[in-house]
Amino acid sequence: MNRKWIRYIGLCLCIWLVPSLAAAHTHLKQSTPSDGETVSQPVQKLTLVFEERIEQGGSVELRDEAGHTLKPSSVKVQGDTLEATLGPALPDGHYTAKWKIIGLDGHPMQGSFHFEVKAGKTSAGQKPSPVPKQQPTPHHDQHAAPVKRSTSSPVIWVVAILVLSTAVIVGWLFWRKPKA
Amino acid sequence: MIAWVQTLAETMAVTCLALLTGGALLSLVADDYKPVVILPHRLFPLVALIAGLGSFVPVLRLVLFLEPDTGCMEAVRLGVFLSRTGQVWLGLLVVSVLLALFLQVRDVRSSKWTAGWALFGTWMLILIKSWMGHVASVSDISGWVLQSVHLTSVCVWAGGLMVVGFFTVDTARWLSFLRWFTPTAIGCVTAVILAGWGLMGTVDPEYVASWVLPYGEALLLKQWMTAGVLVTAGVNGGWIRRKLARGEEVNPLPWMRAEAVQILLVVAITAWMSQEAAPHTVAETVQAVGVSPLFEGLFPGKWYPGLRAEWQGYLLGGLLVLWALILLAMIPLLYRQRRSAYGAVWLAGLAACAGFVGVLVWAYGG
Ligand SMILES: [Cu+2]
Numbered sequence: 001m002n003r004k005w006i007r008y009i010g011l012c013l014c015i016w017l018v019p020s021l022a023a024a025h026t027h028l029k030q031s032t033p034s035d036g037e038t039v040s041q042p043v044q045k046l047t048l049v050f051e052e053r054i055e056q057g058g059s060v061e062l063r064d065e066a067g068h069t070l071k072p073s074s075v076k077v078q079g080d081t082l083e084a085t086l087g088p089a090l091p092d093g094h095y096t097a098k099w100k101i102i103g104l105d106g107h108p109m110q111g112s113f114h115f116e117v118k119a120g121k122t123s124a125g126q127k128p129s130p131v132p133k134q135q136p137t138p139h140h141d142q143h144a145a146p147v148k149r150s151t152s153s154p155v156i157w158v159v160a161i162l163v164l165s166t167a168v169i170v171g172w173l174f175w176r177k178p179k180a
Numbered sequence: 181m182i183a184w185v186q187t188l189a190e191t192m193a194v195t196c197l198a199l200l201t202g203g204a205l206l207s208l209v210a211d212d213y214k215p216v217v218i219l220p221h222r223l224f225p226l227v228a229l230i231a232g233l234g235s236f237v238p239v240l241r242l243v244l245f246l247e248p249d250t251g252c253m254e255a256v257r258l259g260v261f262l263s264r265t266g267q268v269w270l271g272l273l274v275v276s277v278l279l280a281l282f283l284q285v286r287d288v289r290s291s292k293w294t295a296g297w298a299l300f301g302t303w304m305l306i307l308i309k310s311w312m313g314h315v316a317s318v319s320d321i322s323g324w325v326l327q328s329v330h331l332t333s334v335c336v337w338a339g340g341l342m343v344v345g346f347f348t349v350d351t352a353r354w355l356s357f358l359r360w361f362t363p364t365a366i367g368c369v370t371a372v373i374l375a376g377w378g379l380m381g382t383v384d385p386e387y388v389a390s391w392v393l394p395y396g397e398a399l400l401l402k403q404w405m406t407a408g409v410l411v412t413a414g415v416n417g418g419w420i421r422r423k424l425a426r427g428e429e430v431n432p433l434p435w436m437r438a439e440a441v442q443i444l445l446v447v448a449i450t451a452w453m454s455q456e457a458a459p460h461t462v463a464e465t466v467q468a469v470g471v472s473p474l475f476e477g478l479f480p481g482k483w484y485p486g487l488r489a490e491w492q493g494y495l496l497g498g499l500l501v502l503w504a505l506i507l508l509a510m511i512p513l514l515y516r517q518r519r520s521a522y523g524a525v526w527l528a529g530l531a532a533c534a535g536f537v538g539v540l541v542w543a544y545g546g
Contacts, residue, residue: 027464055242055265057258059249100249106238106265106312107455108245153479155541159500162534166507169530173514173523 027051028099028111029080035113042089042119046072048082048099058082058101065094077101090117182244183455186237190451193234194334195342195444196227197309200279200302201332202339203227207288207295214357216350217343224298225284231305232276235312238455239269268312275304306331313454330375333368338443340364345436354432355424362417369413388489389462391540394472396462398453402446404504404535408528409442411511415524419515434521441525478537479544489543497542504535 032047033039046060058077062070072084082101095117100110203219243259250258260266279301286294310327340361390396416439420432463485471483508531511524 055258055263057246057250057255057263100245102242102245102259102263102265104264106242106263108242153482155478155496155537158478158537159496162500162503162530162537166503166530166534169523169526170507170510173519173526174517176519 027109028113031097031113033115033117036115038116038118040118043115043117044086044089046084046086046097048084050080050082050101050103053080053104054082055102055104055106058099060084060097060099062086062090063096063098064091089119092117092119182237182241183452186241186455187448187452189234189237190454191444191448193231193309194331194447194451195338196231196234197302197306197331198335198339199227199342200224200231200298200305200339201335202341202343203288204295204299204302205336205340206343208292208299209360212353212356213360215344215348215353217347218349219289219343219347221287224288225280228276228280228283228301228305231309232273232280235269235272235309238312239263239266241455242266265312268308272305272308272312275301275308279305302335303332306335326375329371333371333375334443334447337365337368338440338447341436341440341443345433345440348433351432355421358417358421358424362421365413365417369410386462388543391489391543392471392475392483392487393456393462393465393469394474395453395456395465397472397474397536397540398449398456400539401532401536402449402453404532405442405446405449405528407508407535408511408524408531409439409446411508412439412442412524412528415512415515419512435515435524438521438524441522442528445525445529475540478540482544490545491543493541493543493545497538497540500534500538500541502538504531504538507531507534 027050029049029051031049032045033043046062048060054077056077059075060072060082062072064070070086070090073087074085076083076085082099093116094114096112096114098110098112100108102108203224206214206217207219239260242263242265243255246255246258260270279298282301283298288295288298307328310331311324313327344357344361387396387399391400412435416432416435420430420435423430424432466483466485475483507527511527514520514523514527
């Protein structure tokens with residue numbers, strides 16, 4: 001083993017260890033109302049702040065418990081902030097806000113957050129429901145405790161396929177007589 | 181679906197950029213320092229055009245994303261003319277059309293001036309394309325510089341290999357060609373490494389944890405695939421070269437092609453990766469896009485929030501990794517026994533699969 005080869009192998013190891021170029025997507029940093037919040041003030045405006053600047057054309061829509069969607073009357077994007085004006089204040093209830101934006105990296109992103117309004121204002125047809133049907137669960141705590149289901153893993157089949165393909169390919173490559 | 185279209189288009193665009201770079205570079209080199217290369221006349225205008233058009237898919241993706249909310253015309257206005265991606269793509273398209281026209285009118289090989297201008301135009305395309313990418317958008321100018329260095333190096337390396345590998349008719353002056361090409365290639369590889377290191381700040385910090393995401397998996401697969409490229413490059417730049425220097429009869433072309441094809445596979449994996457969610461926080465990204473189907477398929481029901489690599493499948497995983505290494509070691513054997521160079525592509529691909537599954541099994545159990 002001469003020095004040249006050692007240098008070559010060192011180079012290989014370096015490349016191996018370097019992950020390729022990457023950058024983060026633009027995620028939602030914070031919002032008003034925030035995820036899982038119960039708001040006691042009237043809500044007429046949603047403000048979403050993202051991690052980086054976002055492109056024009058972002059949108060957000062609200063869905064109430066009954067499944068009705070509510071489109072904001074105007075949406076303004078400035079820098080990293082998307083501001084949606086709703087018009088009249090929201091009636092009490094649980095809401096899911098679904099947002100769609102384009103990050104400056106050109107990647108479309110979407111997501112949602114939940115909040116509850118308890119400002120004492122009810123919509124015309126809706127009775128005040130003192131007991132919420134279900135607690136709004138911020139989606140960060142939504143998961144059950146780690147449960148390991150014992151599902152059989154197909155890894156052994158994958159290995160079998162790999163063995164088979166190795167046999168075929170290596171056989172095919174090395175079986176025939178080499179070119180003279 | 182569009183993800184596959186984008187992968188294909190992006191791979192084609194980078195291939196075309198590499199061909200342009202390689203063609204222009206080779207035309208600039210004096211005849212004494214290159215083998216006899218015959219470049220098809222019509223190739224270059226076409227390739228210049230594809231380099232610009234192929235990069236349209238990310239913009240199309242934006243338009244399709246906006247369309248349901250805003251309607252068609254507005255989506256085009258926002259996506260193509262107002263978004264950063266769209267604007268940069270328009271710039272890319274203009275330069276690529278100009279370059280295509282130029283290469284249509286004047287043959288690259290006709291004079292050193294033409295070749296020089298073609299190389300300059302190609303480099304402009306590379307710079308603009310790097311600006312379109314994702315690193316440039318989130319970091320400041322340094323991200324763009326590093327991305328440009330990365331893409332330029334890949335184009336010089338892969339372009340040289342492709343043009344020489346596929347269009348050489350006579351390998352008479354091969355050694356004097358290798359005398360400058362091997363150091364150039366090594367320089368390119370080094371530049372790729374350094375650019376990678378430079379961008380480590382924005383790279384996914386939870387490397388191991390990110391294997392539950394498509395991005396992290398593609399990265400792992402890419403690294404295994406790169407191992408195969410380097411082994412093949414070792415055969416090319418070391419072994420074959422030494423044999424030629426000793427005056428033995430060898431045909432280096434098939435092995436150059438094999439290396440070029442392997443680099444293209446790596447480019448394809450990268451193209452696929454660049455549209456996936458890069459995980460700066462793995463847990464958050466999993467919340468947003470879910471665990472990769474591949475991970476779910478290999479380890480059904482395994483994932484839960486807070487899952488960490490347990491490094492418990494070392495028996496099977498280790499065996500698979502060992503097996504991958506043996507497959508890689510068979511590539512020089514292939515050469516030694518004067519067997520098909522394309523076998524290297526197969527062996528490298530197989531090694532990448534085995535190594536990839538091996539590392540995952542090693543980390544997450546059988
Ligand atoms: Cu992104």
